[in-house]
Amino acid sequence: MRVKILGSAAGGGFPQWNCACPNCRALRTGTFHGKARTQTQAAITQDDQNWFLLGASPDLRAQIEATPELHPRAPSRGEAPRHSPITGAVLTNADVDHVLGLLLLRELQPLRIHATASIHHILRDDNTMFGMLERVANQASWADFTPGAWFPLLGPAGEDSALRCRALSLGTHFPAYVFAERQSQLNPQESSLGLLIDSPSGKRLAFMPAVPAIDDALLAELDSSDLLFFDGTFWSNDELIRTQGSGSTARQMGHVPVSSPEGSLQKLAGLRRPRKIYLHLNNTNPMLDEAGPEYRQVREAGWEVAEDGWQFDL
Ligand SMILES: [Zn+2]
Numbered sequence: 001m002r003v004k005i006l007g008s009a010a011g012g013g014f015p016q017w018n019c020a021c022p023n024c025r026a027l028r029t030g031t032f033h034g035k036a037r038t039q040t041q042a043a044i045t046q047d048d049q050n051w052f053l054l055g056a057s058p059d060l061r062a063q064i065e066a067t068p069e070l071h072p073r074a075p076s077r078g079e080a081p082r083h084s085p086i087t088g089a090v091l092t093n094a095d096v097d098h099v100l101g102l103l104l105l106r107e108l109q110p111l112r113i114h115a116t117a118s119i120h121h122i123l124r125d126d127n128t129m130f131g132m133l134e135r136v137a138n139q140a141s142w143a144d145f146t147p148g149a150w151f152p153l154l155g156p157a158g159e160d161s162a163l164r165c166r167a168l169s170l171g172t173h174f175p176a177y178v179f180a181e182r183q184s185q186l187n188p189q190e191s192s193l194g195l196l197i198d199s200p201s202g203k204r205l206a207f208m209p210a211v212p213a214i215d216d217a218l219l220a221e222l223d224s225s226d227l228l229f230f231d232g233t234f235w236s237n238d239e240l241i242r243t244q245g246s247g248s249t250a251r252q253m254g255h256v257p258v259s260s261p262e263g264s265l266q267k268l269a270g271l272r273r274p275r276k277i278y279l280h281l282n283n284t285n286p287m288l289d290e291a292g293p294e295y296r297q298v299r300e301a302g303w304e305v306a307e308d309g310w311q312f313d314l
Helices: 022-029 060-065 096-103 117-125 128-134 180-185 216-222 239-244 293-300
Strands: 002-007 041-045 051-054 086-090 111-115 140-144 150-154 160-171 192-198 204-208 227-231 275-279 311-313
Touching: 002 060, 086 150, 086 160, 096 117, 096 128, 111 117, 111 150, 117 128, 117 140, 160 216, 204 216
Parallel strands: 051 086, 086 111, 111 140, 204 227, 227 275
Antiparallel strands: 002 041, 002 311, 041 051, 150 160, 160 192, 192 204
């Protein structure tokens, strides 16, 4: 399995369009010791021909152009010039930052969308704009999955990629745009997921961009993986409140912070197996500054901080 990180920032990206926090300001003035990042997007393939997106970032169009493997192939004689190596997507929640990219794939291209029944319902039944993905036969087709059960990643016509996926239910909150009556009808266990993806080689990827809490059961799942992309959204629990003067804590937003005794750096220190990479970094996170003590601390603890364009083979 080949794994690519197309985007590594949290919602809003880095820099964020309406943000003048110290990180965003320094990046814009060219004095920042670190890199700009697009909103989180991973892509995986088993055969180098057919790619599956993990989530669907609002930055997907630029991410595709920056990734030659995802460009359409040149048509052979008599063939129409429309093609995409992207054959499917797996959704981990219904947040705007994680699903908006689907609408960018609407140009009548076949696509298999793997999602929980609740996320499928929110997008397809309640948001008519997603009907643009199903204007003609053989365009988008949805495949519902259940958290906890292994399922195959399939192409639009049911082609088996040989990749196997199991979703872990991590959060219980649907996005704020889902109206209250609908929220009460949906299964909260289907709202926010982490993914385990097994390659035929026997290697496992864990994709966990939004983790609200860490318990022993989750630690055991993470230690079964070979490559771990973990929630690096916020360095500290009150980061947004300190930066903005108001707002929510990291935990209220469904993200365990990196630092503090109850943070992920400490809680995941005992993991032995996986290569550990922080992904989904908010633009306020001091870890983005490669000259700063926070970056040094996570690197010395054996972690890496994801950058757009990174690639791995499992
Ligand atoms: Zn900022």
